[in-house]
Amino acid sequence: MEAFLHQVLAGLATGGIYASVALALVMIYQATHHLNFAQGEMAMFSTYIAWSLISAGLPYWAAFALTVVFAFILGVVIERVVIRPVENAPVLAVVVVFIALLVILNSVTGWIYTYTIKTFPSPFPAQPLFGNKYVSSHELGAIGVTLAVLLLLYGFFRYTPLGLAMRAAAQNPDSSRLVGIRVGWMLALGWGLAAAIGSVAGMMVAPIVYLDPNMMGGILLYAFAAALVGGIDNPGGAVFGGFLVGVLENVLGAFVIGNELKLAVALVLIIGVLVVRPSGFFGKVYVTRV
Template sequence: MEAFLHQVLAGLATGGIYASLALALVMIYQATHLVNFAQGEMAMFSTYIAWSLIDAGLPYWAAFALTVVIAFVLGVVIERVVIRPVENAPVLAVVVVFIALLVILNSVTGWIYTYTIKTFPSPFPEQPLFGIKYMSSHEMGAIGVTLAVLLLLYAFFRFTPLGLAMRAAAQNPESSRLVGIRVGWMLALGWGLAAAVGSVAGMMVAPIVYLDPNMMGGILLYAFAAALVGGVDNPGGAVFGGFLVGVLENVLGAFVIGNELKLAVALVLIIGVLVVRPSGFFGKVYVTRV
């Protein structure tokens, strides 16, 4: 029982990370109906930047904040420079560009930082927090950080005029232009935010999986699964899906199929959801009257 509880809690911690990345995917999906295959590599690249900053002597949280800002700018620049020209291109062209981005970020990171695995610090103490023994302090801290990010995002989209404009631009670009919203920039902002959220996920997962250019491959897959389980156009569902996938992965990996088949959980979930219920289990059904 204790072991089970431990696995569930550890699952929640990684689940939070999947949730963040899934949310990043959903944000871009909602605005463009595209799934960003490079989302994981963007997060990985940002995490390396954080590593450099910490390595240069910056205190952890300063490096954290600076990384989030840099990731945001990177996201905006990528949208403006690389994605914009294929905005209205066929799906295949866009997918190819995403894959190109994945490959470029991966190889450039390998070029700059080598493929040697690096450790990445956790900002949380070694001793368990509050004397809770089922969870490491990093796991608890990661859950806390994830929840804080999710709350901030929710507040931003729900209560600020800019957040409202971004939601409007995502669902009805033409009407948005007619009220004066600069739709192109809203898309770029969306990419920036997604990249920023992804960078947090990267920094939270790096102490667990260590830092290497391929660290995000599997995690991206779990994030895909999370986004699909939750409904790829539903941010709340994606977050729930993230936690669910995290717990499933840990519990199944520990007790049922063994750790070496963990990725198969993601594969089965992705194909299963896509075939059985493409709108996800929380996918919105829009009510419209004409």
Template sequence: MDLFLQLTLAGLAIGSVYACVALAVVMIYQATDHFNFAQGEMAMFSTFVAWALYQTTGSIWLSFLIAVALSFIAGIIIERVIVKPVENAPIFNQIIVFIGLLMIFNNLAGWFWEHTTKTLPSLFPEHGIDSTLISTHNLGVILFTLLILGITFCFFKFTKVGLAMRAAAANPDSARLVGVSVGWMLALGWGLASAIGAIGGVLVAPIVFLEPNMMSGVLLYGFAGALLGGVNSPGGAVAGGLMVGVLENWARQYVPGGSELGLTFALVLIVGVLMFKPAGLFGRVIIKRV
């Protein structure tokens, strides 16, 4: 029983990170109908920035906050400068632009910081709680993620800009007519998504080690979470991310061969959800079948 609880709690912790990534994916999807395949690499890059800042400042929290802020600004700039020109282009061109971004960030990180793994300390104290069930880092990850997600939710629900962003995503023409600058709302969405991705990256770095390819697996789990929860439901994406984390941890322990097949599990989940429950658990049907 203890083992089961341990697995579940650790699953919730890693699931929190997936939830962050899933939320970032869904935010951009809702606003633009794209999956940002570069989301993982952008988060990885942000995490490296945090690491580099940590080398100079020596304060992990300060580095974290600066890195998140920089990611927010970078997200806005990327949308305005790089993504905007293909806004109305065929889906192929858009996917290729994302792939281009993915390559750029992955290789830039390798170029700047080399492919050796780095360690980023946890945001949370080493000996905070004395429990055999969960580490302090994992507990911190869960609580901190919940806090971030709560703030995000309130932002969208209760602020004027949040409302405008939702409106711009749902009905851009009508939003323009009431004076919302839809283009800037998209950019803001990119900014928030990359900030949330950065948070996910810094939270996961102490678990998976910091190296240029650290996020490709995490992104895949994030996608799986987003699809499982419902790709047009931010709340669903968060729930989906948490579920994927827990399921993955259970599968590692209880399914024979499960410990080596985590990504395959994500693959099966993604294809399975797309095939049999395209709306996800909490979303509406949007997928068009051809």
């Protein structure tokens, strides 16, 4: 029983990682209706920027804030320079661009920072809370940060004119243009925001898995599963999906199917959701009149 509880708690901790990356995926989907395969690498690259700033002597929170701003600008620039030219290209072309971005960011980071793992500091205490042996303070803190980001996003999309405009631009670009929304800039903003959320996720993930150019590779797959399970257009659903995937993966891996098939759990979830309920548990079902 204790082993089971321990696995569930460890699963919630890794689930928090998936949830934070899944949030960034949902964000970009909300804003552009694309799934960005380079999301993980963008977050990883931003985390290296944070690492450089901290190594240069900046206090943690200053580096944190600067990195979020940097990531936002990076996202906007990528949208303007790389994505804009293929705006009207077929989906496949866009996917190829995303994969190219992934490979480029990964190699450039490796080239600049080498592939040796680095430790990344945590803003939370080193001692586990209440002396428990199951979850570290950082893992709890990271879950808290993810939930905070979720609340902010919810408020932003629901109650601010800018958030509403962004949703409109993604869902119906033509009508949005007619009511005066600058659709192009909304897309760029969406990229910026997604990159900023990704950078927060990266900085929360790095102390747990260590910082290296490939740190997001496996995580991104689990995050896709999380986002799809929860509903790719629902931030709350994505976070729930993250925790669900983390716990399922651990419990099934430890007690049912064995560790070899842990990744398969994520892939089966992706396929299962797409076949049975493409909109996920909490996603909206869109009906289009033909």
